Amino acid sequence: MSSALTDLFPHPIVQAPMAGGVSVPHLVAAVSEAGGLGFLAAGYKTADGMYQEIKQVRGLTGRPFGVNLFMPQPEYADPASVEVYANQLAGEAAWYETELGDPDSGRDDGYDAKLAVLLDNPVPVVSFHFGCPSREVLDSLARAGTLTLVTATTAEEALAVQRAGAAAVIAQGVEAGGHQGSHRDVPEADGSGVGLLSLLAQVRETVTIPIVAAGGIMRGGQIAAALAAGASAAQLGTAFLATPESGAHALHKQALTNPLFVRTELTRAFSGRPARGLVNRFLREHGPYAPAAYPQVHHLAAPLRKAAARAGDAQGMALWAGQGHRMARELSAGGLVEVLVDELDAAARALSRHAGGGAGR
Structure with missing residues (x-):
């Protein structure tokens, strides 16, 4: 079209x-x-x-x-819920030897x-x-x-x-x-x-x-x-x-096809807004308690995500991924476009043959 x-x-x-x-x-x-x-x-x-x-x-x-x-x-997040979540993340900050971010760093x-x-x-x-x-x-x-x-x-x-x-x-x-x-x-x-x-x-x-x-x-x-x-x-x-x-991050790329990460889930754990990522320790432990507070939670947790990446700890990173992540391929970006186009053309030809066969019966 x-x-x-x-x-x-x-x-x-x-x-x-x-x-x-x-x-x-x-x-x-x-x-x-x-x-x-x-x-x-x-x-x-x-x-x-x-x-x-x-x-x-x-x-x-x-x-x-x-x-x-x-x-x-819009400004609709409950400040008290953000404070409660900050207290919950205090242990993460101590573990990664970093400070939590300022949740009021800006909304626009x-x-x-x-x-x-x-x-x-x-x-x-x-x-x-x-x-x-x-x-x-x-x-x-x-x-x-x-x-x-x-x-x-x-x-x-x-x-x-x-x-x-x-x-x-x-x-x-x-x-x-x-x-x-x-x-x-x-x-x-x-x-x-x-x-x-x-x-x-x-x-x-x-x-x-x-x-x-x-x-x-x-x-x-x-x-x-x-x-x-x-x-x-x-x-x-x-x-x-x-x-x-x-x-x-290299760990993020590897996690897409790593058998350790078997599924994805929508979570507010890292940002306060629903986002789909690979299920890891941080998501499991904090997802059920994260408030609807974006971008406050994003700002709050940003230093934790960065510290986890520096430490090489994929279990503390935001491993964003769609449901088809296990189908990721090690191809260059240009090569991936070419392969996708070839697959698209093949699928279109198959559909055309199927439609033509159906019309002739």
């Missing part, structure tokens, strides 16, 4: 923006050079840090790429400053996570020549994205690794997310703008299924996390 978005890149493959140092410029450029759409993650960076990475990508490729922003979060992630940079120095695509921007913001980016995408986890959220004027919506199934991009963090909805194929069907019946499918996709055949279900492209994160170009 051709659209202004998919006309930017030859193959219907989008590399998911993975914050925390994973979506580095070399990964983004490699994916774009291979014919996909690479994405920088501006989350947890300063506006200048984001701009410097944009310049690096432009120095590595002349092809289109995107930048992802986190939406500012430098959103306005980053928007100003992107309006002054437009990039081809900008996406948003954790909410939907105003029509004014989306229109201003459109006037700058930027296509906009917004993550949605329900058909209702997708409709809000369309009404706000985004060029496309990212339909994120519950299988996806990392943070769920729900527009409102409702604790009573924990674990009730919709699977990708069901979500695609619902969103396709609700909106007319192009859809990018996200959630547990690791193979070209899955991309073909998403396209057949009405998506214009597929977004893959965990599959690219394992590539040598990604900035993920």
Whole structure:
């Protein structure tokens, strides 16, 4: 399905923006050079840090790429619950010989400053996570020549994205690794997310703008299924996390296929917002007690995550991963795009043969 978005890149493959140092410029450029759409993650960076990475990508490729922003979060967390969780994490801080972070380090992630940079120095695509921007913001980016995408986890959220004027919506199934991009963090909805194929069907019946499918996709055949279900492209994160170009910690990459980590789970343990990661000690011990408090818990636990990584302790790290993590492959980013395209083509040919055979009977 051709659209202004998919006309930017030859193959219907989008590399998911993975914050925390994973979506580095070399990964983004490699994916774009291979014919996909690479994405920088501006989350947890300063506006200048984001701009410097944009310049690096432009120095590595002349092809289109995107930048992802986190939406500012409303002030709804209970301070007392954050304090209780901080007391619970005190033992972790002592174990890793570090201090807990300041939970009040900010809720807006430098959103306005980053928007100003992107309006002054437009990039081809900008996406948003954790909410939907105003029509004014989306229109201003459109006037700058930027296509906009917004993550949605329900058909209702997708409709809000369309009404706000985004060029496309990212339909994120519950299988996806990392943070769920729900527009409102409702604790009573924990674990009730919709699977990708069901979500695609619902969103396709609700909106007319192009859809990018996200959630547990690791193979070209899955991309073909998403396209057949009405998506214009597929977004893959965990599959690219394992590539040598990604900035993920070596232990994180190894954990994807390590038999020690057998499953994933949605947890608030590391950030205060539901995010899917490999089940390790930290997630098991603290997940049941983590409050709905993002980004306060993220700031609080950040030094612990860094200390665990320095210590080489995967049991204390945030090992974000989608449900298809065991299917990760040791391929370069460009090589992965090529293999996915080959698998997609093979799946499309098989589907065509099946359809043709059915018509002849």
